[in-house]
Amino acid sequence: MNAAPATVSVADLARLDHLAAERNLALVADAPLAPLTTLRVGGPADRLAVAGDRDALLGLVQLARDAGVPCFILGNGSDLVVSDLGMRGLVIRNRARSVTLRGSEMRADSGTPLALLVRRCVAAGLSGLEFGTAIPGTLGGAVWANAGAHGGSMSELVSAVEAWDPRDGQTRLLDNAECNYRYRDSRFKHGPEVILAATLQLRPDAPDEVAARVAANQAQRIATQPLADQNAGSVFRNPPGDHAGRLIDAAGLKGRSIGSASVSTRHANFIITDRNGRAADVRALGDLARGIVAERFGVELEYEIEFVGEWPPGDVGVG
Numbered sequence: 001m002n003a004a005p006a007t008v009s010v011a012d013l014a015r016l017d018h019l020a021a022e023r024n025l026a027l028v029a030d031a032p033l034a035p036l037t038t039l040r041v042g043g044p045a046d047r048l049a050v051a052g053d054r055d056a057l058l059g060l061v062q063l064a065r066d067a068g069v070p071c072f073i074l075g076n077g078s079d080l081v082v083s084d085l086g087m088r089g090l091v092i093r094n095r096a097r098s099v100t101l102r103g104s105e106m107r108a109d110s111g112t113p114l115a116l117l118v119r120r121c122v123a124a125g126l127s128g129l130e131f132g133t134a135i136p137g138t139l140g141g142a143v144w145a146n147a148g149a150h151g152g153s154m155s156e157l158v159s160a161v162e163a164w165d166p167r168d169g170q171t172r173l174l175d176n177a178e179c180n181y182r183y184r185d186s187r188f189k190h191g192p193e194v195i196l197a198a199t200l201q202l203r204p205d206a207p208d209e210v211a212a213r214v215a216a217n218q219a220q221r222i223a224t225q226p227l228a229d230q231n232a233g234s235v236f237r238n239p240p241g242d243h244a245g246r247l248i249d250a251a252g253l254k255g256r257s258i259g260s261a262s263v264s265t266r267h268a269n270f271i272i273t274d275r276n277g278r279a280a281d282v283r284a285l286g287d288l289a290r291g292i293v294a295e296r297f298g299v300e301l302e303y304e305i306e307f308v309g310e311w312p313p314g315d316v317g318v319g
């Protein structure tokens, strides 16, 4: 249920505030979003609410729908570039994180951090999610993106997703096939449904072995990615048969900067930002890299990170 980059009037926000007060739901006005993302750029949300559990998440998305105001679900903000103008409407920070285990089946609320699920898998001796250890997102964000690493991806594990559809106000249980997973893609990227919870099908294994694979994946990440810097993971999707980072590196762009944003010298498919960085710099540097790679190698890179919020005319803002 991502916010369109639509304008939201003062009357719309007044209606939202009024309904929220009636339902005893707390909203924060003009809330800074940069600290809630890993890249730490971008302006404020008109209104921000925190969902502490599944029912609160459902209550908040229903609030936005009833008020007729666009709504955006913020997981851990690890795949996002929020525009400098910020986001219109209601942003819901999803911190619903209840987890239940039944045998090798794990069901969790969509705001649960993947890292927490990985820890639960290690403790319970369950294999399958070891790749998730270095993905700093929530379960909902990972299902949305069909996140993956080290040869694994969410689509191989997710047996069911509980999703709420603002078009008819219904909650549905979707099976794996209905989620239309592709490389870093799912039905949720193309529609307004809100992921409330998901069920993962894991495999029993010795806890030591699971822990060893998690540690190996972590070590590989620490060795290759600029984890001490502000970033949003891979900027571009890998084109078929190649790596975006290899192409950007071969184009001589490692270390190239525009304003507060630089191409990481450690991994060329990462853009890192200074403190008080600007989303416009990230966008300009990404576009520059795309243009140079297209010119040099004839490959059109596609953005992996998502640009959200209200962008000045001419920039591609999606919500």
Ligand SMILES: Cc1cc2nc3c(=O)[nH]c(=O)nc-3n(C[C@H](O)[C@H](O)[C@H](O)COP(=O)(O)OP(=O)(O)OC[C@H]3O[C@@H](n4cnc5c(N)ncnc54)[C@H](O)[C@@H]3O)c2cc1C
Residues within 6 Å of the ligand: 001, 002, 038, 072, 073, 074, 075, 076, 077, 078, 079, 080, 094, 110, 111, 134, 135, 136, 137, 138, 139, 140, 141, 142, 143, 144, 145, 146, 147, 148, 149, 188, 193, 194, 195, 196, 225, 227, 231, 232, 233, 234, 306, 319
């Ligand atoms: C250091 C680093 C390393 C990374 N490594 C990887 C990697 O190896 N593999 C990989 O795939 N990604 C990687 N990422 C990217 C990112 O962590 C993943 O895409 C992650 O799944 C995003 O989850 P999130 O909760 O942060 O989503 P957010 O960034 O908060 O949101 C992303 C999108 O998902 C939508 N969304 C989130 N939750 C829901 C929900 N409950 N219902 C509906 N829509 C929702 C949001 O509205 C938004 O459109 C990395 C990022 C960083 C910073």
